[in-house]
Structures are given as C-alpha cells and as structure tokens.
Amino acid sequence: MPQSYIKRILDARVYDVARETPVHEASLMSARLDNRVWLKREDLQPVFSFKLRGAYNKMHQLSAEERQRGVVAASAGNHAQGLAMAAQRMAVKATIVMPRTTPQIKVDAVRNWGAKVVLHGDSFEEAATRAQELVESKGLVYVHPFDDPDVIAGQGTVGMEIVRQRQEPLHAIFVPVGGGGLLAGVAAYIRYVWPNTRIIGVEPEDAACLKLALERGRRDRLAEVGLFAEGCAVAQIGKEPFRVIRDTVDEVITATTDEMCAAIKDIFEDTRSIAEPAGALALAGLKKYVERSGVQGQDLLAIVSGANTNFDRLRYISERTEIGEQREAVISVTIPERKGSFRAFCSALGRRNITEFNYRYAGPERALVFVGLSITPGPDFQELLTELRDDGYECEDLTSNEMAKLHIRHMVGGRAPAEVDNEVVYRVEFPERPGALLKFLSGLGQNWNISMFHYRNHGAAYGRILVGIQVPRNERGQFRQVLDEVGFRYWEESDNVAYRLYLGRTPG
Known part of the structure; x- marks a missing residue:
C-alpha cells in the first residue's frame, strides 16, 4: 500500500517555492552520543518549515475553478504560512483560521504573505470547525494540513531528498508527529527505498495521538492536548496518515517539555539556529532512543521541522533546558537553623555547582533550602541524595515536580x-x-x-x-x-x- 505513494512523491510539485534543504552533521551531538547524528534542515525553508511542500503540491492539484473560489485552512501557523505563500505565488485568495493562542510571529508571517487571518478558538479543532463553516458559507476550498494524499506526497519529498543526499541507508530516521502528514510521506518513501532503516515517529508526551492510536489499534481522540509544541498539538492522528503509518513505522517515542527544550539547545550549539519546540522534537526522540538502546557508531537522522517561535519564549526554554539534559536537579533540603549550617551543607554538596539557591526561615530549629544543582547524567544525582541522607539531611527530589519548577522556585519565602x-x-x-x-x-x-x-x-x-x-x-x-x-x-x-x-x- 505505501508503494502507491512513491509515484505521487516523485511527481510532487514543490520546488517552484520550496528548496532542497541540506543534511548537516551535528558534530557536537555526534561526539556526545557516540553515533553520527544528522539533521535535515527544514527550518531553512522560505517559511521556516516543511509545511510549504504539502501546501503547494495540493494547490497545484486544484482545478482552475477551485482556485477561483479561493482556499481556506485551519492551522497553528506553519501550514498557514506554507499555504499563504503558495496562494500568493499562484494568485489565489487564501483565508487562514488560526487559534487565538498562536504565537504572534506566525500570525504576522501569514499576513505578510497576503492571506486573510481569522483568529478563532483556543485549539486546532476549534479553528478547523470555523474553517469548515467558511467552506459551507463562502464556497472556499479546504486545504487540510495533513489528512490529504497530495499534502502527504508533498511532505514525502523530504524523504526523497534524504535518500538522494545520504545515498547509503541510515540506521534510523526520526520524524516529528502532529497530524502525521510528514511522517506518512517520509515513511512511505523510506520504507520502499531503504526497507531496513528504522522509521521512528516522535510526539510530545502531552499530545501523543499516534501513540494512542497504535495502542488501541484505531484512531481515537485525546481528551486534552498540551500546547508547548503547538506545531504538533493535534488531538487525533489523521485518517490517511494513520493508514500509511501503521504499515511503515517501527515505533513512536514521546518527549517531555524539558527534553524538547534541551534539544533546542543542542540544535543551536551545532547549527547556531533556533528551532521551535516541534522542530526539535525529532532530535529529542533520537536522544532517548540512543539512551534506551545503547546503539553506537550508527547513522541517525532527525528532521528539524521548523523554526517559528516567539523570541520571548526563549526565557522559558532556557530555564528548562538543563533539566531536560539531565544536567540540573532541583531538591529541597532541611538544614539546622544554627550558625555554620549553611557552610556545612555546601561542604556536603562537594564541588557540584549550585545553579539556584532559595532560603526561607522555617522556625527556630530548622531552615528549608530550595536548591538547583549542576549534575552529570547518570548515577551522580542519586549518589548525592544518598550521601546527603546519610549525613542526616532530609531531602526531597523536585526535579520532575511541575509545580516546583513553574512556580515554587519563584515564590520561596511566602x-x-x-x-x-x-x-x-x-x-x-x-x-x-x-x-x-x-x-x-x-x-x-x-x-x-x-x-x-x-x-x-x-x-x-x-x-x-x-x-x-x-x-x-x-x-x-x-x-x-x-x-x-x-x-x-x-x-x-x-x-x-x-x-x-x-x-x-x-x-x-
């Protein structure tokens, strides 16, 4: 069945607007993971995302009558920009319905490409409902961001380029997953040309609609969807993508917010470019795969799918990066309220770097300290906790405590x-x-x-x-x-x- 997409992908019309993006070796990441890590740089597209490929290919398949009516889409931003640019190039009127939670940088970019923007709802689903209403009331042609064979074929040209650029089969390819269009297109092509290459989808842990569908053997809807990686914030995997994915993809891995933040930093250090959370998702999955499998000396490729993020989000991303890399831990420690106790506690920490220290007087006998520490990935942190407890300190590990990381660290003392x-x-x-x-x-x-x-x-x-x-x-x-x-x-x-x-x- 995936073979039916090969001709579609080979014939896809994308290069009128899209460019063939390079595959770069991430030398720092390669050395750290003891594998050869490659990045497919879709963040270098004119709209800073792969979505341009599928949008333009779909537009090219429309009849003259359909183009005359105009097109409409629902999108959190990247599909919107791709469709807006494609529509401008083909002189077609485009209306884009975007959730009101969409980063302003994406809203502005869509408008700059000449499309009309309608802000509606808080999620992709609400925006999609409004877009369908415009289809019915104004006769516009709906261009789906992922659940369409022509869109999937356009995205599949990413896989075609990888094969041409790398020539020798890779051990594994990691692809971010939202609605599944990119994964379906890439997987259909790669599975046909490189049958032994592992194809792995990567989803946000709080938006894992493909993982849910694979576990249940059918498409189902998530009750809630996290929006940190808004480019992959989809409640249900697409019908056509799932039909292809279930026959071509080896597994799906999920990544946390902290792990995505760490991957954003990794990409920056190797390329000096800043990926959006969804854009760094595949690399976060690649790192988890290496840690879990222990694979060494292999060629591993992650698709960097986009770079559309608000600059002011970087503050939050930076805060979470060290924890995502397992290089920072957050602990609460009770120490005696007496002279010299803080010095004794610091001595117990040894030469570990303190990244954050918050103190609050808790009574005449004891004091509580909220501490951030630089750690080395591995058993180092657990050994530290054991040493502190052996020295008589009461310790609580707050590294995975969302409330502690989001709020308490800024409120200690109240x-x-x-x-x-x-x-x-x-x-x-x-x-x-x-x-x-x-x-x-x-x-x-x-x-x-x-x-x-x-x-x-x-x-x-x-x-x-x-x-x-x-x-x-x-x-x-x-x-x-x-x-x-x-x-x-x-x-x-x-x-x-x-x-x-x-x-x-x-x-x-």
Whole structure:
C-alpha cells in the first residue's frame, strides 16, 4: 500500500517555492552520543518549515475553478504560512483560521504573505470547525494540513531528498508527529527505498495521538492536548496518515517539555539556529532512543521541522533546558537553623555547582533550602541524595515536580500566616490571550477568598497560575464544579510536597 505513494512523491510539485534543504552533521551531538547524528534542515525553508511542500503540491492539484473560489485552512501557523505563500505565488485568495493562542510571529508571517487571518478558538479543532463553516458559507476550498494524499506526497519529498543526499541507508530516521502528514510521506518513501532503516515517529508526551492510536489499534481522540509544541498539538492522528503509518513505522517515542527544550539547545550549539519546540522534537526522540538502546557508531537522522517561535519564549526554554539534559536537579533540603549550617551543607554538596539557591526561615530549629544543582547524567544525582541522607539531611527530589519548577522556585519565602485556614491549592493553565485571566477570576465568583496567587508569563501559548483559595471542606465539591464550568485545565496541588514545605502554614 505505501508503494502507491512513491509515484505521487516523485511527481510532487514543490520546488517552484520550496528548496532542497541540506543534511548537516551535528558534530557536537555526534561526539556526545557516540553515533553520527544528522539533521535535515527544514527550518531553512522560505517559511521556516516543511509545511510549504504539502501546501503547494495540493494547490497545484486544484482545478482552475477551485482556485477561483479561493482556499481556506485551519492551522497553528506553519501550514498557514506554507499555504499563504503558495496562494500568493499562484494568485489565489487564501483565508487562514488560526487559534487565538498562536504565537504572534506566525500570525504576522501569514499576513505578510497576503492571506486573510481569522483568529478563532483556543485549539486546532476549534479553528478547523470555523474553517469548515467558511467552506459551507463562502464556497472556499479546504486545504487540510495533513489528512490529504497530495499534502502527504508533498511532505514525502523530504524523504526523497534524504535518500538522494545520504545515498547509503541510515540506521534510523526520526520524524516529528502532529497530524502525521510528514511522517506518512517520509515513511512511505523510506520504507520502499531503504526497507531496513528504522522509521521512528516522535510526539510530545502531552499530545501523543499516534501513540494512542497504535495502542488501541484505531484512531481515537485525546481528551486534552498540551500546547508547548503547538506545531504538533493535534488531538487525533489523521485518517490517511494513520493508514500509511501503521504499515511503515517501527515505533513512536514521546518527549517531555524539558527534553524538547534541551534539544533546542543542542540544535543551536551545532547549527547556531533556533528551532521551535516541534522542530526539535525529532532530535529529542533520537536522544532517548540512543539512551534506551545503547546503539553506537550508527547513522541517525532527525528532521528539524521548523523554526517559528516567539523570541520571548526563549526565557522559558532556557530555564528548562538543563533539566531536560539531565544536567540540573532541583531538591529541597532541611538544614539546622544554627550558625555554620549553611557552610556545612555546601561542604556536603562537594564541588557540584549550585545553579539556584532559595532560603526561607522555617522556625527556630530548622531552615528549608530550595536548591538547583549542576549534575552529570547518570548515577551522580542519586549518589548525592544518598550521601546527603546519610549525613542526616532530609531531602526531597523536585526535579520532575511541575509545580516546583513553574512556580515554587519563584515564590520561596511566602508561608501562609496562621489565620489562613482551609487553603486549597490549584495549578491552572489558561489560553494566553486578553481577557482569559479575567474569565478565570470572574468564574470563581465571590464565594471564596484567594489567599495566594502566582502567575508568570513564559511567552507561551498557555499561561500558568498557582492559586491558593480558602474553601471550607463542605464546599470543595461545589468549588471543583465551578472550576469545571470555567473550562480551563487544572490540577489540585494541596498535597504537593513543595507547597507543604515552602508555602503552607507553619506546622504547630
């Protein structure tokens, strides 16, 4: 069945607008992983993403009558830019429906290519619904970002170029996955030409729609989708891509936000270019594959799929990079409240570099310190925890604690006074747009008192807050119902160890 795509890919019309992007060796990453690591540089396309290929190929297949009607698409940005450029080149009117959470750099880029932008909804699904309404009301032709054979064939030219450029078969190719169009096109071609090359899809851990479909043997919809890698934030794998993928792809790997951030840094260090989170996703999967399999001396290729990210997101990415590389750990340690105890604690840490240190007086007998440490990947960190505990220190590993990394590290020093009772703590995500925070606060009403609030803008599509609210026990079911009605994602953190140590009421 994948063979049916070979002629489509060979005949795909993409080079009127797209360029054949190079394959670069990532020399620093190769040395670190003891393999030859190659990067397929789709971030070097005119719209800084591979999406131009599929969009233009689809546009070229349209009839003159369809082009006259104009085209419409729903996209978080990269497909939108590709279609907008293709439409401008072919003198076709284009309307792009984009989620309101789309980074401004992508919205501006689409407009600069001459397309009309309609901002609607908070997710790709909501934008797609609006786009279909425009198809019905205005007769526009819908160009799907991934679930279309002509789009898949256009993306498949990436695989065709890899074969031509590398000539000898690779051990494995790593491809980012959103709706599956790129993976389907690349996999169809590579599997036919290099049948023994491993083809591995890589998804964000919080948007793993392909992994879900493969586990269940059918396409299904994720209840929630994380938006850090907005280019891959899709709730359900495409129907046609899944038909191809299930017969051609060896496995799918998921990557966390921290791992994507680390991969962005890796790409920068080898190329001096900055990939977007979805663009670095494949390399994050490649690194996990090497760590898991122990493979050495092999040729491994990751597709760098895009470089459309807001500059102010780099602050957040930089914060998370060291943890993603397993080069930083975050711990909470209880030390005696007496002279010389801090010096003794630093001595116990040895020559490890302290990247962050937060202290809060916790009473006459003890003090709590929130510490970031540079570590060496491997057993080094666990050995440190064992040594500290053997020395009598109480330690909590907060390295994987989202609340600690997003909020507590910026709030240390704010214990609740004795009069704050019945405090419950929630972590909430909301679309980063004007009025969203007001919607959250208005939804809570005036029945409960806010006792703690922390918000920090990370330049991302979603804002994150930590809120403490005084809610009597007999009203907590009612309070959760209100949160459900507001409609934002939330997690209760009242029992989170980081909250209890640094922000909760002083014991006793």
